[in-house]
Amino acid sequence: MTAGDGVPALRADGLGKSYGREWALRDCTFSVPAGSVVGLVGPNGAGKTTLLSLTVGLLAATEGEIAVFGERSRAYTAGTLARVSYLAQDHPLYRGFTVADMLRLGQSMNPRWDQRLAQTRLDRLGIPPGRKIKTLSGGQQAQISLTMALAKRAPLLALDEPVASLDPIARLEFMRDVMAACADTGLTVVIASHVISELERLCDWLLVLTAGRLQLAGPVDDLVAAHQVLTVPRPTPDAELPGTVIDRIDSDRHSTAVTAADLGQLAQAMRQDWRAEPVSFEQLLIAYLQRPTRAAQSAGLSAGPARPGDRSRSSQTGITS
Amino acid sequence: MIWVTWRQHRAQAIACLALFCALAALAITLGLSMRAAFSSDGLPACLARSGGTGCPAAITSFVDKFSQGAASLINLPLIAIPVFLGIVVGAPLLGRELEQGTWRLAWTQTVPRTRWLVTKLGLVTGGLVLFGVAVTALTTWYYGPLEQVSSRLQFGPSSAEGLTFTASLLGAFGLAVLAGLLLRNTIGAMVAAYIAWEIPSAFVLLVLNGPGHFPAPATMRIPCRDGCPGAGVNSVPPVTGHLGDSVLSIARSGGDLVVSYLPASRFWTVQFIGGGLYLLIAASALGTAIWLLHRRTT
Numbered sequence: 001m002t003a004g005d006g007v008p009a010l011r012a013d014g015l016g017k018s019y020g021r022e023w024a025l026r027d028c029t030f031s032v033p034a035g036s037v038v039g040l041v042g043p044n045g046a047g048k049t050t051l052l053s054l055t056v057g058l059l060a061a062t063e064g065e066i067a068v069f070g071e072r073s074r075a076y077t078a079g080t081l082a083r084v085s086y087l088a089q090d091h092p093l094y095r096g097f098t099v100a101d102m103l104r105l106g107q108s109m110n111p112r113w114d115q116r117l118a119q120t121r122l123d124r125l126g127i128p129p130g131r132k133i134k135t136l137s138g139g140q141q142a143q144i145s146l147t148m149a150l151a152k153r154a155p156l157l158a159l160d161e162p163v164a165s166l167d168p169i170a171r172l173e174f175m176r177d178v179m180a181a182c183a184d185t186g187l188t189v190v191i192a193s194h195v196i197s198e199l200e201r202l203c204d205w206l207l208v209l210t211a212g213r214l215q216l217a218g219p220v221d222d223l224v225a226a227h228q229v230l231t232v233p234r235p236t237p238d239a240e241l242p243g244t245v246i247d248r249i250d251s252d253r254h255s256t257a258v259t260a261a262d263l264g265q266l267a268q269a270m271r272q273d274w275r276a277e278p279v280s281f282e283q284l285l286i287a288y289l290q291r292p293t294r295a296a297q298s299a300g301l302s303a304g305p306a307r308p309g310d311r312s313r314s315s316q317t318g319i320t321s
Numbered sequence: 322m323i324w325v326t327w328r329q330h331r332a333q334a335i336a337c338l339a340l341f342c343a344l345a346a347l348a349i350t351l352g353l354s355m356r357a358a359f360s361s362d363g364l365p366a367c368l369a370r371s372g373g374t375g376c377p378a379a380i381t382s383f384v385d386k387f388s389q390g391a392a393s394l395i396n397l398p399l400i401a402i403p404v405f406l407g408i409v410v411g412a413p414l415l416g417r418e419l420e421q422g423t424w425r426l427a428w429t430q431t432v433p434r435t436r437w438l439v440t441k442l443g444l445v446t447g448g449l450v451l452f453g454v455a456v457t458a459l460t461t462w463y464y465g466p467l468e469q470v471s472s473r474l475q476f477g478p479s480s481a482e483g484l485t486f487t488a489s490l491l492g493a494f495g496l497a498v499l500a501g502l503l504l505r506n507t508i509g510a511m512v513a514a515y516i517a518w519e520i521p522s523a524f525v526l527l528v529l530n531g532p533g534h535f536p537a538p539a540t541m542r543i544p545c546r547d548g549c550p551g552a553g554v555n556s557v558p559p560v561t562g563h564l565g566d567s568v569l570s571i572a573r574s575g576g577d578l579v580v581s582y583l584p585a586s587r588f589w590t591v592q593f594i595g596g597g598l599y600l601l602i603a604a605s606a607l608g609t610a611i612w613l614l615h616r617r618t619t
Binding site: 056057058076077078081082084086088089090092093094095097101104105106108109110111112145148152 | 322323324325328329421422423424425426428429430431432433434435615
């Protein structure tokens with residue numbers, strides 16, 4: 001399961017999940033190649049945890065499907081559980097257990113458990129195996145959760161807000177460890193996070209969700225190349241700007257717009273009193289996070305590799321990779 | 322999974338063992354003194370000689386001594402243990418996992434959650450049955466002498482012998498597990514399970530073993546050919562002639578005495594009805610919990 005063999009690490013097709021009449025996630029279609037480090041970004045309640053829960057089999061899809069390395073995820077089946085290591089938000093652990101107890105739990109509940117990996121990691125972190133979980137710091141608890149997820153030896157690692165409760169130093173250490181693990185093992189990683197600066201350093205793939213809809217999906221480099229920041233005099237209507245305007249901020253005299261347009265489109269439309277800049281990772285994310293849900297419709301870009309019979313979906317706004 | 326279950330429940334297992342040891346110490350101390358009194362009062366000889374008709378005063382004083390006061394100290398824990406133990410073990414089994422969020426850890430290892438739950442319930446239920454059977458054996462031994470000279474259909478024996486102790490323990494456990502799943506909260510589950518458990522218990526206590534007298538008591542007509550015996554409901558031995566019977570009322574009808582009484586054999590009838598009710602509740606509650614967890618998708 002390396003990046004070469006062509007089976008996507010994660011593929012969603014029309015994926016949706018509703019709770020009663022409320023859709024937590026809908027029309028989600030994307031395809032992530034193996035070996036990617038995927039940033040899953042969205043405001044609270046956008047459906048990030050729902051997407052991860054569907055992936056790991058904690059939830060059953062209401063419509064569509066999601067597949068991990070070509071195998072459809074089914075809620076609570078051993079096959080699905082074995083393909084994904086999941087680190088839940090707030091890294092839950094049994095507080096009364098010792099560190100060694102937690103590892104033994106992992107060992108007794110996972111056939112591919114790598115005890116040596118787990119012990120080596122904890123030795124390196126200097127966490128004594130006899131300590132009770134509740135006596136450890138938040139950072140250490142997060143590290144134990146990560147250790148358990150890695151020792152499970154699943155090809156996909158899904159992290160839900162892994163550093164949200166950590167101090168800045170613990171964040172850095174945690175993320176460094178995630179990256180080292182990816183480099184060592186060729187893991188595919190999905191990280192749901194609010195911390196844009198962390199994601200910028202780590203991720204080579206992006207999934208942006210708002211209000212249960214996929215706004216953007218694709219490799220970071222392609223997405224950045226396909227968007228421009230234009231500073232234009234007010235009032236210049238959106239229609240005169242190249243591509244699709246994703247976000248626009250009007251000041252007294254000027255408007256700054258992020259548009260989905262490549263350099264060719266930009267060159268054609270460019271005027272003398274306009275200023276064009278490449279979009280930054282952060283600008284790109286903020287633009288999509290602020291964008292109203294359904295505005296993506298006209299972007300006309302498709303997320304993930306096109307497949308025969310793939311219906312055009314309102315939320316596909318990424319770049320073909 | 323076996324190790325995980327052991328690790329999560331070992332404190333409870335050790336507490337159960339300690340509880341059993343304390344009960345055993347109490348039951349053996351009281352039981353031995355009961356046996357000593359039984360012999361020194363000459364009851365074995367009297368029973369062998371006359372079936373109890375020769376020593377009503379000795380029997381009455383023995384029964385009074387050991388079914389009241391300090392000697393009945395053991396009854397209280399025996400009444401309280403099933404419900405409290407069942408609830409304390411059952412409520413956190415799912416309730417605490419859901420309350421503290423550890424279900425996201427437990428159910429994302431490679432063991433599917435249904436197997437996780439079935440394994441845990443199987444092992445914990447097995448442990449509770451073991452505890453229940455051990456306590457029942459202890460109490461059956463303890464009440465032995467008392468039951469040779471009085472009815473078993475009394476508060477202590479009827480709740481701590483036969484099936485009731487183990488079955489009501491499992492009933493409370495099952496209700497608490499289900500309440501934990503539904504309420505996602507340990508303390509709430511304990512309260513809800515306690516209230517739910519009181520419903521069948523009220524039936525068992527008030528109807529099967531109490532004034533409700535269901536199934537209906539037996540009746541015996543005693544012809545008064547030579548004048549009716551002057552026996553009352555508390556006569557020793559009972560007017561029915563069997564020390565294990567419990568007489569409820571005596572009426573005169575024509576030339577006969579009509580005796581309404583609970584025969585000794587009623588003990589097992591009541592045990593099967595009450596125990597069966599508790600076991601049915603335990604099985605339905607646990608089955609519902611497994612089914613809900615299996616098909617739950619949210």
